[in-house]
Structures are given as C-alpha cells and as structure tokens.
Amino acid sequence: MKSCLIVDDSKVIRMVAKKILNELGFRTEEAEDGIVALDRCIKQMPDAVLLDWNMPNMNGLEFLHELRKLPDGDRPIVVFCTTENDIDHIQEAITAGANEYIMKPFDSEILQAKFSQVGLL
Amino acid sequence: MLRPEDFDFLAKLLKERSGLVITPDKAYLLESRLTPLARARNLKGIEDIVAKMRGHDEALARDVTEAMTTNESFFFRDTKPFDQFKDIVLPQVMAARMAKKSIRIWSAACSSGQEAYSLAMLLKEQSAKLNGWHVEIVGTDISVEMLDKAKAGLYSQFEVQRGLPIQMLVKYFKKKDESWQIDAGLRAMVQFREWNLLKDLRGLGQFDIVFCRNVLIYFDQPTKAGVLENISKLMPADAFLYLGGAETVLGISERFKPMAGQRGIYCLNKDGAATPSFPLKAPN
Numbered sequence: 001m002k003s004c005l006i007v008d009d010s011k012v013i014r015m016v017a018k019k020i021l022n023e024l025g026f027r028t029e030e031a032e033d034g035i036v037a038l039d040r041c042i043k044q045m046p047d048a049v050l051l052d053w054n055m056p057n058m059n060g061l062e063f064l065h066e067l068r069k070l071p072d073g074d075r076p077i078v079v080f081c082t083t084e085n086d087i088d089h090i091q092e093a094i095t096a097g098a099n100e101y102i103m104k105p106f107d108s109e110i111l112q113a114k115f116s117q118v119g120l121l
Numbered sequence: 122m123l124r125p126e127d128f129d130f131l132a133k134l135l136k137e138r139s140g141l142v143i144t145p146d147k148a149y150l151l152e153s154r155l156t157p158l159a160r161a162r163n164l165k166g167i168e169d170i171v172a173k174m175r176g177h178d179e180a181l182a183r184d185v186t187e188a189m190t191t192n193e194s195f196f197f198r199d200t201k202p203f204d205q206f207k208d209i210v211l212p213q214v215m216a217a218r219m220a221k222k223s224i225r226i227w228s229a230a231c232s233s234g235q236e237a238y239s240l241a242m243l244l245k246e247q248s249a250k251l252n253g254w255h256v257e258i259v260g261t262d263i264s265v266e267m268l269d270k271a272k273a274g275l276y277s278q279f280e281v282q283r284g285l286p287i288q289m290l291v292k293y294f295k296k297k298d299e300s301w302q303i304d305a306g307l308r309a310m311v312q313f314r315e316w317n318l319l320k321d322l323r324g325l326g327q328f329d330i331v332f333c334r335n336v337l338i339y340f341d342q343p344t345k346a347g348v349l350e351n352i353s354k355l356m357p358a359d360a361f362l363y364l365g366g367a368e369t370v371l372g373i374s375e376r377f378k379p380m381a382g383q384r385g386i387y388c389l390n391k392d393g394a395a396t397p398s399f400p401l402k403a404p405n
Contacts, residue, residue, distance in 0.1 A: 101287040
C-alpha cells in the first residue's frame with residue numbers, strides 16, 4: 001500500500017483528500033504546515049505528497065525546496081494542490097521539483113487523474 | 122413524464138439523424154438534456170419540443186440532435202492510445218510515407234476538440250523528427266456548438282485538469298480570464314469541420330490514421346457496420362484505425378482486423394469481404 005502525506009492548513013481539505021486517497025488505496029498521514037510535514041518526512045519518507053501552497057510557518061514551496069534536499073527526498077512524488085492558478089506559480093512549482101499540479105477546487109476525478117498521470121495509480 | 126409517443130418520435134428522429142440509439146431505459150437522458158433546451162426556447166417542456174418538431178421545425182430538430190449527441194471529451198483520454206500513437210503508429214506511418222512526407226489524421230466525432238489537440242501537442246513534441254513533413258489533423262463532429270468551442274480552443278480549469286500533464290498546460294496554454302486557451306500555433310494545426318458520420322464521408326479525403334473512439338458504442342449493429350465500412354473507404358491499405366477500449370470490429374465488420382499486440386488499434390483486412398453497401402440515413 002502506497003503512502004501519501006497530505007499537507008494543508010485546512011482541516012476540511014485534509015479530510016476530503018484523505019477520504020478520496022483512502023478510497024484509491026493510499027495510507028495517509030496529515031500535516032498542517034511545511035514544518036510539520038518536513039518532520040514527518042524525516043521520520044518516514046512517503047511515496048507521495050499532496051501539497052498546499054499557502055500555509056503558516058512554512059509554505060508549500062519552501063517545504064518542497066527543503067524536502068528535495070533531504071536524503072531520499074527526491075523519491076516522493078509531489079502534487080501541488082492549491083488555489084494559486086496562474087502560469088507563474090505553476091512554473092515555479094515545476095522548477096522547484098513538483099511532479100504535478102492541481103488547481104483548487106478539485107474533486108476525486110481530478111485527483112485520481114493526476115495521480116494516474118504520475119504513475120501513483 | 123415523457124409520453125410514449127413523444128419518446129418514439131424522438132428516438133426515431135435521433136436514430137435517423139445521428140445513428141444514436143435511445144432505448145426506453147435511457148429516457149432519462151432525453152429529460153435531462155432536452156429540458157434545458159426547452160427552457161432556453163421558452164417552451165414548456167419536451168412535449169412542446171416534440172409538437173414543434175412535428176410541425177417540421179428544422180432548427181429545433183438540429184438543436185435536439187446536438188443536445189443529445191454531445192459527449193464528454195478530455196485531453197489524452199485513456200493515455201495508452203497516445204503512447205501507442207507516438208511509439209508505434211506514427212513511426213510506422215512515417216516510414217511508409219517517407220516519399221511524400223505527408224500524413225493526414227482524422228479525429229472523428231471530435232466533440233470539443235481535446236483528442237485532436239492532444240495529437241497536435243504530441244506532434245509538436247516530435248517536431249524535430251517531423252521537420253519537412255506536412256501533417257494535417259482534421260476534427261469532425263455533428264455539433265456546431267462543440268465545433269465552435271473546439272475552434273476557440275478555450276477550456277475550463279476543470280477540463281484542463283483531466284488528462285493534461287501540467288507541463289503541457291504550461292507549454293501550450295495561456296490563461297484567459299478563468300479559462301485556458303490553447304496556443305494559436307496548435308489551433309492552426311487542426312482543421313475542424315461539421316460532418317455527420319452517417320453521411321457520405323468521401324468529401325473528407327483519405328486518412329493515414331483515424332481516431333473513432335467511443336463513438337460506435339452509441340450505434341446499433343447495422344449502423345456500426347455501415348460507419349466502419351464508410352471509414353474503411355477513406356483509408357489506404359496501410360492505414361490505422363483507433364476504436365475505444367469498449368469497442369471492437371469483431372462480429373461487426375470484416376473490413377478491419379486488430380493490430381497484433383496493440384489493443385484498440387485496427388488495420389484494414391485485405392481479405393475481408395466488404396459489408397453489403399446500404400444507405401445510411403441522414404439529412405443533407
């Protein structure tokens with residue numbers, strides 16, 4: 001069973017994503033900001049990260065930069081999931097090492113399609 | 122509640138105009154798709170639509186056909202056919218057309234154009250190999266409304282997130298208000314034309330690769346056979362036909378045979394007997 005870390009400061013979004021990902025067969029963990037997420041990755045590297053952009057303490061982009069510096073940090077497939085939906089943000093995320101990008105609002109169909117595209121399903 | 126005589130009238134009209142087979146268990150589709158049309162035309166409901174069509178309202182009959190034949194489409198649908206296109210079919214066709222350096226591709230029943238543009242993107246990615254080649258993509262559909270959308274190349278945020286890799290979005294689309302518009306260069310690669318698959322197809326010319334995916338499933342057996350027969354006439358002996366994952370030629374047409382080891386791709390069967398020709402009804 002693959003694991004996915006859901007990183008979002010919204011409890012509701014984490015809950016929705018968890019439900020969808022569990023149905024897709026993922027074991028999930030949650031983090032409410034980049035710092036907590038980084039701590040989780042240091043303890044156990046997930047197969048995938050579903051990552052919000054705007055969060056307190058450490059945002060998604062900063063988290064991604066730090067993640068990719070960790071030993072084995074290039075392994076998780078990172079899918080941004082954010083309200084930032086302009087080309088500049090998307091380009092910045094790809095440059096930082098994101099594998100895919102979901103523009104909120106999202107639904108199970110989009111999440112499934114994106115996870116399939118990057119080979120997680 | 123749809124009256125049986127109205128259902129029969131609509132089912133007959135749709136079958137004749139588009140080949141679409143509506144069985145009584147799919148009557149809800151008539152309700153869900155035609156009620157908004159009735160509202161838009163200030164009619165009380167489907168009963169009024171049918172009454173007006175019985176009076177030979179051609180424009181309304183056309184709108185009804187469009188409303189019922191509009192099907193969902195998304196970029197790189199099913200993924201694998203496009204991998205096969207890039208890795209197997211396109212190289213084979215290029216090798217066979219090396220002398221004239223020209224390839225024609227048809228996206229039949231293209232709806233809002235995502236399949237045709239997916240092919241355009243793949244070809245753009247192969248532009249180094251295709252330098253000096255003339256590649257033409259033709260998308261056809263029965264729905265003028267869908268073709269207008271395809272020509273504009275304008276898609277919602279939801280539509281660009283179904284199947285389209287993010288790198289392709291960044292590379293080939295521009296944000297326009299809340300929508301995304303495909304690059305003008307890619308739009309220029311595709312020619313969209315209004316065409317009914319039940320009509321004489323010969324005006325479209327010959328095609329080296331035909332995509333007719335998830336179209337036959339809406340037709341009855343004789344219509345499927347007739348459409349396959351007519352498509353085969355547009356294909357040179359070494360051309361390829363793509364059908365949808367749930368579709369097959371087996372037991373329907375001997376004009377095609379599955380390509381060995383490549384699910385969903387069909388080649389012309391040189392030994393296959395032509396299906397007895399018959400007119401496929403459709404208005405001109």
